[in-house]
Amino acid sequence: MMTPHTRNISRRRAWLTGALLFALLPFTTSSVHAARGRTSVASGGTVGRPVATLAAGGEPMRGAVRRALAPRSGGTYIAEMLADRDSALARWPERGRPLSVWIQPSSDVEGWSSVYIRDVRRAFGDWADLDLPVRFAFTADSVHADVHVTFVDHFDEEISGRTKWSRDDDWWITDADIALAVYHRDGPRLDDDAMHAMSLHEIGHLLGLDHTRDSTSVMAPRVHVRVLSAADKATVRLLYTLPPGGVR
Numbered sequence: 001m002m003t004p005h006t007r008n009i010s011r012r013r014a015w016l017t018g019a020l021l022f023a024l025l026p027f028t029t030s031s032v033h034a035a036r037g038r039t040s041v042a043s044g045g046t047v048g049r050p051v052a053t054l055a056a057g058g059e060p061m062r063g064a065v066r067r068a069l070a071p072r073s074g075g076t077y078i079a080e081m082l083a084d085r086d087s088a089l090a091r092w093p094e095r096g097r098p099l100s101v102w103i104q105p106s107s108d109v110e111g112w113s114s115v116y117i118r119d120v121r122r123a124f125g126d127w128a129d130l131d132l133p134v135r136f137a138f139t140a141d142s143v144h145a146d147v148h149v150t151f152v153d154h155f156d157e158e159i160s161g162r163t164k165w166s167r168d169d170d171w172w173i174t175d176a177d178i179a180l181a182v183y184h185r186d187g188p189r190l191d192d193d194a195m196h197a198m199s200l201h202e203i204g205h206l207l208g209l210d211h212t213r214d215s216t217s218v219m220a221p222r223v224h225v226r227v228l229s230a231a232d233k234a235t236v237r238l239l240y241t242l243p244p245g246g247v248r
């Protein structure tokens with residue numbers, strides 16, 4: 001379930017909260033205005049059994065957005081993202097240096113395996129293979145890392161991963177951290193494939209993607225696939241050609 005709440009009283013965010021409430025009901029997202037000029041967002045997802053089901057179609061874009069993006073949005077779920085975010089998109093700026101990523105090197109959580117680190121790295125590699133303007137470099141220096149990936153035993157909510165990110169008033173993402181659960185809320189330990197898939201999903205959030213109702217994509221709220229779909233790739237590629245902020 002999704003329980004968005006915001007302390008910011010601007011009409012825009014109030015509208016956004018309402019839109020998120022209706023759009024992402026099965027999941028947990030909260031939007032908290034952390035500091036002046038910064039907005040923090042948390043998105044949680046869960047991983048399900050692999051299935052091969054056909055996608056549901058995306059919902060139609062609103063008129064102005066459709067006209068602006070229609071020629072380039074085929075095969076993407078950018079329309080769903082725009083509908084869910086009051087027609088605004090957030091992403092990282094193009095940078096001269098890669099995002100430095102620190103992955104928690106060990107954990108006291110029972111059942112935690114160092115193989116998980118490989119799963120997470122592989123997921124970053126899968127996104128990096130798309131040659132986006134955002135690149136990743138792993139670091140052992142947690143203090144100066146741009147992105148922290150940590151492991152928790154489980155979440156109290158029905159999620160297996162959570163990404164918290166912040167953006168500035170121009171909708172550039174400024175920082176992001178990912179937490180991954182070793183155990184599903186209902187008990188079982190995530191196997192390697194599930195950890196890899198959950199990592200793919202959370203890195204998608206880190207890059208600025210939102211959920212899609214397309215269950216064949218890794219950005220479905222409950223992740224049933226284990227690889228990036230054509231729509232995942234097309235959507236993030238399109239996102240990184242667009243200026244952040246409102247698309248109207």
Ligand SMILES: [Zn+2]
Binds near residue numbers: 211
């Ligand atoms: Zn998610």
